[in-house]
Each structure stands twice: as C-alpha cells, then as structure tokens.
Amino acid sequence: MxxxxxxxxxxxxxxxxxxxxxxxxxxxxxxDAVRKLFSGSLATAMNVPRR
Structure with missing residues (x-):
C-alpha cells in the first residue's frame, strides 16, 4: 500500500x-454516502455510467 x-x-x-x-x-x-463515493470513483476510473 x-x-x-x-x-x-x-x-x-x-x-x-x-x-x-x-x-x-x-x-x-x-x-451509504461512503459506498457511493467508492462506487462513483470506481465507475469514473472504469469509464462506465454511474447508477
């Protein structure tokens, strides 16, 4: 790390x-806010639309 x-x-x-x-x-x-933060960051990195 x-x-x-x-x-x-x-x-x-x-x-x-x-x-x-x-x-x-x-x-x-x-x-829920922490989960959305990580999933949004991952979606941005993978270049996929957020849900």
Missing part, C-alpha cells in the same frame, strides 16, 4: 468508527 492509500483508509476507518460509536449519529446515511 502506498502512503496515500494508508492515509485514506485511516480517515475512512476513523469516520466509520465515529459514526458507529457516538450517539445521535446517522449511521445508515453515512455508510
């Missing part, structure tokens, strides 16, 4: 842990 990948995974991991552990957070919308 490159340094950028490690930093990105760390930020995402901290964000996910914060979402799940702190009270009053909107867990489902945040997880």
């Amino acid at each position: 490159t340094t950028v990948e490690k930093i990105s995974m760390g930020i995402i991991g901290i964000g996910m842990a914060t979402t799940l552990l702190l009270p009053g957070r909107q867990t489902v919308p945040v997880i």
Whole structure:
C-alpha cells in the first residue's frame, strides 16, 4: 500500500468508527454516502455510467 492509500483508509476507518460509536449519529446515511463515493470513483476510473 502506498502512503496515500494508508492515509485514506485511516480517515475512512476513523469516520466509520465515529459514526458507529457516538450517539445521535446517522449511521445508515453515512455508510451509504461512503459506498457511493467508492462506487462513483470506481465507475469514473472504469469509464462506465454511474447508477
């Protein structure tokens, strides 16, 4: 893994842990937003239309 990948995974991991552990957070919308971010980035890299 490159340094950028490690930093990105760390930020995402901290964000996910914060979402799940702190009270009053909107867990489902945040997880869905992260999923859309990755699928959109992958779709852009593969040059296919997003769903």
